[in-house]
Amino acid sequence: MNEGASPGEEKQELKFKRVVLQDQNKPENMIQRQQVIRLTYLITAVDLTCLFMQIGLIPYLAKNLGLDSVGFGYLQTTFGVLQLLGGPIFGRFADQFGTRAALTLSCLSGSAFFLLLSISTSVPLLFLSRIPSVFMHGLPGAQMVITDLTSPAERADALGKLGLCFGIGVIIGSCLGGTLSTKFGIYFPSYVALVASLISATIVMTCIPAHTKPKSDGQATQQSTLQSGSVFNLKEILRLLKLPGVKEVFLIKILSGLPTGFFLIMFSIISMNFFGLEAAHTGYLMAYFGVLQMVSECDSIIRRPPEQRKL
Helix, strand or coil: CCCCCCHHHHHHHHHHHHHHHHHHCCHHHHHHHHHHHHHHHHHHHHHHHHHHHHHCCHHHHHHHCCCCHHHHHHHHHHHHHHHHHHHHHHHHHHHHHCHHHHHHHHHHHHHHHHHHHHCCCCHHHHHHCCHHHHHCCHHHHHHHHHHHHCCHHHHHHHHHHHHHHHHHHHHHHHHHHHHHHHHHCCCHHHHHHHHHHHHHHHHHHHHCCCCCCCHHHHHHHHHHHHHHCCCCCHHHHHHHHCCCCHHHHHHHHHHHHHHHHHHHHHHHHHHHHCCCCCHHHHHHHHHHHHHHHHHHHHHHHHHCCHHHHCC
16 A cells, blocks of 8 residues: 555555455456466476476587586586576566566476587587576466465365476476487487477466456556566666565575585486486486475375475
8 A cells, every 4th residue: 555645545546456356366367367377387397397307318419519627617507697697687678568478488498408509510509508497487487377376275185286287397397318328319308498488488478468467456557567667677687686475585596596506407317327227227317316205295285284395
C-alpha cells in the first residue's frame, strides 16, 4: 500500500485486491493455474534432463579435443562465472518482460548452447559454446512461475516438487546421455537436447501466460520497473542485495552450492581418468545421485512442516 495515498485511494486499492483474489479462486482460473504449473514442472524436467545429458559427457569431449584437466577446470569456471553474472540480469529481464519471456529466453539460450556444443570440433569452439549459458536459468524461471501462481500455503509444497524435477533430470539425463553417446557418438546427445529445448521453447511461448503475477502485483511491478531503468541497471541489482535477508540467503546459496558444483565437475573426471569408465557407466553412477536427490526431496516434503520445507 502506498504511504502517500489518501484514505479513499487506500479503500479503492483494497477493494481491487479483493476482486483479484476472488477472481483467482474461481474454479476455472484454479484449473488453468494448475495446468500451467504442471507444464512448468514438465519444462523444468526436460530442461534439466538436457543439461545433465551434457554434464557427464563434457570431460570425454574435452579429452577427445586434447584438453587436459587444468583446461577443463577453466572451461567449467567459465560456465560458472557466466551463470553467476547472468542470474541477476535474468531476474531483471523477468521483472520487466514477464516470466514467459524469461523462460523463452532460457530455452532458446539452451538451444544455442547445445547447437554450439554439437559443432565443437576444437577447443576454442568448446569455450565459445559456454557463452549462451549466461541466460540458461530454467530452474529460477520455473520458481518464478510457481511463486506467482501459488498461495503462501501451497508455495512450499509446489517449490519442493521442483526438487523432484531436478532428480528426474539427473536420472534420465545422465543415463540417456551416456547411452546415446556410447551407441551413436559423443555429439548425438547434443542433437537430442537441441530438439528438446526447441520443443520446450515452443510450449512456453504457446502455453505459459505472458505475465503470471496477479494484476495488482503486475501493476506494481510495471511501475517499479519503469522507474528503475533498463535490464542492465547495476544500481537496481545492487539495491536488491541491500533488502533485509537477501544478502544472507545469497551467501547461503553460494556456500551450499559449492560442494554440489565440485562434485558435478570432478565426478566425471575421476570416473574417466581413475576408474577408466565409459560415458554410459558414468551416466549410470550419476543417475544414482539423482535417485538420492529424489528420496531426500520426498522425505522433506512428507515429514517436515510446510514452513520448513523450502529451507
